[in-house]
Amino acid sequence: xxxxxxxxxxxxxxxxxxxxxxxxxxxxxxxxxxxxxxxxxxxxxxxxxxxxxxxxxxxxxxxxxxxxxxxxxxxxxxxxxxxxxxxxxxxxxxxxxxxxxxxxxxxxxx
Amino acid sequence: xxxxxxxxxxxxxxxxxxxxxxxxxxxxxxxxxxxxxxxxxxxxxxxxxxxxxxxxxxxxxxxxxxxxxxxxxxxxxxxxxxxxxxxxxxxxxxxxxxxxxxxxxxxxxxxx
Numbered sequence: 001x002x003x004x005x006x007x008x009x010x011x012x013x014x015x016x017x018x019x020x021x022x023x024x025x026x027x028x029x030x031x032x033x034x035x036x037x038x039x040x041x042x043x044x045x046x047x048x049x050x051x052x053x054x055x056x057x058x059x060x061x062x063x064x065x066x067x068x069x070x071x072x073x074x075x076x077x078x079x080x081x082x083x084x085x086x087x088x089x090x091x092x093x094x095x096x097x098x099x100x101x102x103x104x105x106x107x108x109x110x
Numbered sequence: 111x112x113x114x115x116x117x118x119x120x121x122x123x124x125x126x127x128x129x130x131x132x133x134x135x136x137x138x139x140x141x142x143x144x145x146x147x148x149x150x151x152x153x154x155x156x157x158x159x160x161x162x163x164x165x166x167x168x169x170x171x172x173x174x175x176x177x178x179x180x181x182x183x184x185x186x187x188x189x190x191x192x193x194x195x196x197x198x199x200x201x202x203x204x205x206x207x208x209x210x211x212x213x214x215x216x217x218x219x220x221x222x
Binding site for chain 1: 114141143145150151152153154155158160166168169200202204206209210211212213214215216
């Protein structure tokens with residue numbers, strides 16, 4: 001069974017702080033990685049993708065991928081209370097199957 | 111934005127009963143997925159489909175069947191519901207060329 005392990009389970013940061021999430025996959029066939037965000041009572045929504053080694057920055061969000069170590073991370077700078085949500089990493093190999101991590105719950109305190 | 115509609119949004123079922131969860135997407139996506147979400151387990155893939163008439167087993171298919179009668183519709187069927195199937199179920203769709211998936215709002219199923 002393909003797996004994506006995510007850490008930490010939960011995270012609390014002050015407003016304006018940096019939040020960081022990590023995922024490690026178990027399958028070298030994974031080629032495509034996404035970060036999703038889920039607010040309470042809603043379905044997850046895609047936040048950003050990363051397919052190549054290195055960093056990808058979109059506004060306050062930076063994703064990092066290291067395919068050699070099968071590690072992907074997400075960093076949110078200047079965190080806002082509206083960033084409080086459940087964050088998932090997702091991975092896909094060459095086929096149609098998309099596998100999600102167990103999620104990290106972020107709480108940003110004013 | 112892709113529209114994925116799930117019905118019902120909430121369901122209470124009795125143990126041993128049959129439950130059908132429905133999903134409709136209006137963006138002509140080839141791929142559709144059923145996940146369940148439980149605290150501590152994240153989103154786990156139950157079944158998926160890459161087109162009308164196809165269904166594939168995901169990581170936790172036991173106790174579930176799936177049906178894809180058309181491009182737009184993908185159903186999840188619990189023939190004999192058990193309390194362990196109490197969960198929030200999400201349907202999602204995605205284009206064959208893209209790796210992004212779009213989720214519905216979820217169905218909260220309680221089996222008593």
